[in-house]
Amino acid sequence: MPIGADLVLHEESDPDTVRNQGDALGRVIEKTATRWKTPLAIPLMDLRLEKIDLVARVGVSQKEAEAFHFTAPLDDETVVTLCGRDAGLFCPGSVARDQALAYIASIPGLLPIGMTIGPFSLVTRLMADPIAAAAMSGSGISPEDSGEVHLLMQCLQIAEATVERSIRSQVAHGARAIMICEPAANTAFLSPRQLRAGSSVFERLVMQPNLRLNSVLEELGCDLIFHNCGELIDAMVEAFAQRFHPVVLSLGSSRKLWEDARLVPADVVLYGNLPTKSFYSDGAMPVAEVIRRAEALVAKMKACGHPHILGSECDVLFVPEACDAILKKVDAMMAVTAPAAPLLKADS
């Protein structure tokens, strides 16, 4: 679980250095899996990497990458440059991520799992106001009629190419499953009102790019773990589960997994989804509440008979003064399933 890798990383004396050193990062991921007794070597959830690699091609430094946004439609030459599959080096974080995968792949009993931001979520980081552009697209405004919609579609094209490049590199380094994180494919960015009115915006901006990436994964013989911790409507969950058909579907704490089970094929494992975003606060989420919620979730999932892995809803990044509080709760959560049952059900 990403929250675990993040916590273990911050036990290192110099986390920022380890983050960029492949073998050291690999040992952190190995230690995380060992500590919480899981065969799933889930890496650090650093969803900045693909954007850093992408904007480097237009001369934006790593330091400036997070704040950088495209502000006007791109010329054709720039689009071609940004879509190039092989041009340009990966940033140190991406190189370390890949080397860590190779390290994990050499350890028997651990499943090397890669990680990437999804194409639509990457788009939302490339534009200053992606919600408005998506909403305009959803209302039927075409790229020809709006510069913002034009840029949105260009960003989607380059984002998909960037994610594909990341996936291919991670698989080449040993990943046997890739976690594609699409947290922005949610009701804050894509209006259910527009979807109810028949808009194809969700299909065009989320489903089609991810289906093409799914085909790439199939071609490479790599499994898909699909993660989305955003606010979703049932139709979105159903589309992710049935049309992507991931081996694992990871959802945020706003979803009731035991109810979502009816939307999800029986061979898709549901993962999650305690509200780990609140773990930093002992007031909002005391340890006893974590245990109560974990036990209740496990019981409900057992009752509904759907394969399930208890875990976090999302990455919860390091909060210096709350590190012990978060760690206590992660330990408590994992202890709920650890003593008596294997983490993976036999049929998953």
Next chain:
Amino acid sequence: MAQNVDLYDAILNGDAKKAHAATEAAIAAGVQPMALIQESMVPAMDEVGRLFECEEYFVPELLLAGRAMKGAMELLKPLLTAAGQKMAVRVVIGTVKGDLHDIGKNIVASMLEGSGFEVIDLGTDVSPENFVAAVELRKPHVICMSALLTVTMPAMKLTIDALNTAGLRTQVKVLIGGAPVTSQYAKDIGADGYSENASGAVGLVKNLLAGEAA
């Protein structure tokens, strides 16, 4: 004056072009800017907020309505200034130091502006010192701070501490929001309130100021 139906509908439907055209037409017809704001624009944004609360509208609709409202306001601001008129309540808003996320903050700013407040947007990565400077200079009634990341939440407390140190804390109400923030956290750090969404933030500002006036 009767409500300007074209402007009201344009904002409600998030149509910036129509809102702009309706505002221009109203100005040309001699309608007073403050009347347009109070009788057409604020009611439209109130209705947007109501539709959001009952889940008829979602964030994209809020944002488009806010943009339509903001575009119309840009036409009215010079006229208000020339007439010596000001909005009654001033709000300073920003994303805290170390945090570059601005979507949530922008939506709250749009909704506040749409509700008739003067909004001073400090942008993202705003240091405690810059919040303090804005309070000293602009004398807002309310400060709104946003943080998307757990790592940047502590900057909210640092900002409140800085306001205390500068002797300004009692002069402003402090509201906080953002994905990892909770009402408990607001209490813990000494903020005056927390809202989980933009529509709620508008109500919170109104309630806090009404409570102060009472």
